[in-house]
Amino acid sequence: MSKAARTPLPERVLLGPGPSTVDGRVLRAMSRPLIGHLDPEFLQIMDETQEMLRHVMGTENRMTFAIAGTGSAGMEASIVNLVEPGDRVVVVVAGVFGVRLAEQVRRNGADVVTVEGEWGAPVDPSAVAEAIEGGDTKVVAVVHAETSTGVLQPLDEIIAAARAHGALVVVDAVTSLGGHPVRLDEWDIDVCYSGTQKCLSCPPGLAPVSFNERAMARVKERSTPVRSWYLDVGLLDGYWGQARAYHHTAPISMAFALHEALSMIREEGLEPRHARHHRNHFALVAGLEAMGMRMQVENPDHRLWSLNAVRVPDGVDEAVVRGELLTRLGIEIGGGLGPLAGQIWRIGLMGASSTENNVVLVLGALEAALRRQECAVSPGAGVAAAIGAFAAN
């Protein structure tokens, strides 16, 4: 017999880089009996989902919808539609997802110009502006919230430089959307993609994306066909738009889940939701610092509220600590990737996982694990500091 049939799965407190906790309401919506993907009732759910996605993304873009794939499919959908062979494309790289963006652009035959920065700090916007100005740049791709480092990348100067040179801007908001403000229209972002399993607190499997009219016009003007049929936004426009032309079979159950998750966001309100993410992040940082730990991202303004990268104290075996948290208490946190492997933990406080109780829980659990590693931590200091921060905010 298979595992699922013989034993129940363990319960986990999801404080890693995603998936985040999914509320019971969303799980129940997902488990509704299915209806057809061209059923009038389902088409209405699609319409409502688009409307709610527009709200979360701060946009009136008609082409705001969910790609039937994970966040990386959203990345690929953004790139494959905008980029043509030979295009000069500037990619900002200071983490795993910047590297991935560059790789996807490269596979589309473009001339990739990377602007690299230290992992764990934002990339200097003026270096990006300089790269944009260095040639006939068609597209600039940048990660807003770098999940691998916990960095919030400032976008305004980059977008202004792109605009001045007629380049389109693609923004990765996988780990920011729903936790940090993301305002496509106000910030003048052309294409944005995200994932469902981070601050939207929906299971992984869908990628919200939005293309503005400038981006859609660029797609229409292409001299070569979009290399992907599955992710071709022109064909997807036929399905999500008025024509309802059959393209793929929508992932019905995941669509139910996203609809419910977005309904919950609307009920909470976007601003209160962002404030909640900020408050819990702030308390976690207060607790970690009171324990003598150091955040990977030095400038508080450049720290993600949703994903907290903290340096592993000297002499501590980070994998042992993570393993203990998982097996003793069922708490998942993430390790570092690439050059930060072994050096940081990544503690996610995303969507339904961003709660006061989870902050207290993870601080208490970390403290106990660190003391077992003979790392000097004042007993109770982290939890006390966090609770103090809650009271003050």
Added chain:
Amino acid sequence: MSKAARTPLPERVLLGPGPSTVDGRVLRAMSRPLIGHLDPEFLQIMDETQEMLRHVMGTENRMTFAIAGTGSAGMEASIVNLVEPGDRVVVVVAGVFGVRLAEQVRRNGADVVTVEGEWGAPVDPSAVAEAIEGGDTKVVAVVHAETSTGVLQPLDEIIAAARAHGALVVVDAVTSLGGHPVRLDEWDIDVCYSGTQKCLSCPPGLAPVSFNERAMARVKERSTPVRSWYLDVGLLDGYWGQARAYHHTAPISMAFALHEALSMIREEGLEPRHARHHRNHFALVAGLEAMGMRMQVENPDHRLWSLNAVRVPDGVDEAVVRGELLTRLGIEIGGGLGPLAGQIWRIGLMGASSTENNVVLVLGALEAALRRQECAVSPGAGVAAAIGAFAAN
């Protein structure tokens, strides 16, 4: 308030071209609280899913797994990995999915040679063999079960011709896998893809695929990079294989669902499951013919058991009938596509939807709707014939 929040969704009997009915066990598995995608417990679910997929697909191929997208993403994954610009690729086209295959091959820069056939009949295998022999054919792509026409395409002669010329064979088994025998190793198929929402009776959103070692070797020998990062089977090998290298965040909940759906198939047994699909198809056809209707596919050996294409009687407005079935009784059946639009209905009996009761239900409902359209139907003839067929089989 959104629709989902204010009213429950209607119940539907899913007898269209997919999604099919999803059993409550699968819905409950899907709604389990999430665990992380790199959690040891989740990795075990991935392993077990691969093992069960191998069983359903009749293969020992190591690279048997689920693409994080719908069936059309499975098609794209198959094509984008095997095909390089300039390759001569023979595509068999006699329906929507053949057309789609050709289009995907074209977007990969290949030299596409289509072998076209009438929609509603299999394509002559010797014409395909001739096309394969007509040049340095690298890949042959063929739809086993053409969802748009209800045709089961014979594969053996096509595979033999491909083998004789060193061409790889890609087979679309979206609407056959789990309902008809599909035996990759015995039939010597190199790459096969399917979808979850047909005879596997899992919600749409994943695409089972399998690549044999010959296909994996071809991928390794490519002189150009795979154009898709998301669907690159080399990278996916790193994630599904022993390395467990992070690629994308697996669609956890859908993976739970697929695992449970495959467990149910294993419990039923593959042969009994195929026999059930055959028996219910046979009874439906007996009923439709007793009502004076004609199947689109003339030769019974070329009819899909999972998807029954029946000609709309002269003078009947097919859309009115479909609309009545949906709104009066909550029964979904499909209409025709392309040249068959308005001319056929497509009645799916897939997975959990393939039951005796559904055969009786749809025959009774169709009879009533046809009589409202003043189409002469002997009262009760269809249902009686189907019940007779059940008794005889």
